[in-house]
Amino acid sequence: MKHEETAEFERRTQALLRDSVDRVDGATRSRLAQARSKALEPRSGRSGWLDFRYLAPAGAMAAAALLTVLIVAPRDDSNPVNDSGGGALYDLELLADADAYELTQEADLEFIEWAAAMSEEKAGT
């Protein structure tokens, strides 16, 4: 008896559910047919990772990371603005000119001053 009741219940619920499927409206049926058609479309040759869906978030992440670095990274203000590169250029000249380099290493500054004074005297006479 109990088994029969259960079987009857199952029959009725099944009939109700299938009836509800038959009563799905036309707009939904149409959208499902479109979805099916789209699912069966041949795939484009483009590889998956080049898809915009993947590139857009990756680009956004990269932009966000760059912005974070620009905002968070400490700025080096120790060098004066008008000296940027000038010092480096001078060092380069010293390295290229061996005599000038030796001159800067000379400990006897008095001799240099004397030589300079002599050359000025010569020019004066």
Next chain:
Amino acid sequence: MRSSSIEASASREGVVLPATNDLTNRALNVFLADVELKAYRMANIALRHDADALDAVQDAMLQLSRRYAARPPSEWRPLFYRILENRIRDAQRRRTVRGRFMAWLPWNAAEADSAADPLDHAPDLTPGPAAHAEGAEIMVALQAALQRLPTRQRECFLLRSLEGMDVAETAAAMGCSDGSVKTHYSRAVQSLRAQLGEFWT
């Protein structure tokens, strides 16, 4: 599936076959046309949202077509419903996360408690005075009772009752043993009978 049987099935169901000679594609078209409405109803009962249900079915179709079309057609049905159930679960998780996030936002803080579970805001499907036709009232009650079932029981009951799968197919679709399917189904029937008793007398 043979070409002639596909065409016969397609014409019987009023399905327009795509202009392609690809036999697999045609067989898949017939298969999807056969399951799409039932799949939509299952998703709709689980998600209580038309657009979300459509999205879940569309995703399942795409996934089956792109990843499993080469598998034997006899495997398509359990595979399709397995994918569909995963999509339904994903949609439910997304809703929960979205609900939590929206509740966290300062302008939603006042409604945090009520917005935490979007399912609380789903329309009340219990039959009311507006449900005039007896059949419609019973259907509404059945749908509400199905939504109150645990996920696995609902899944099992719908696969067997609506899709008409046997125990083995249902087990393959749900990724569990035949014994589990029988248990889930039996409990679902018991629970539904207890909830719908008044409509069946």
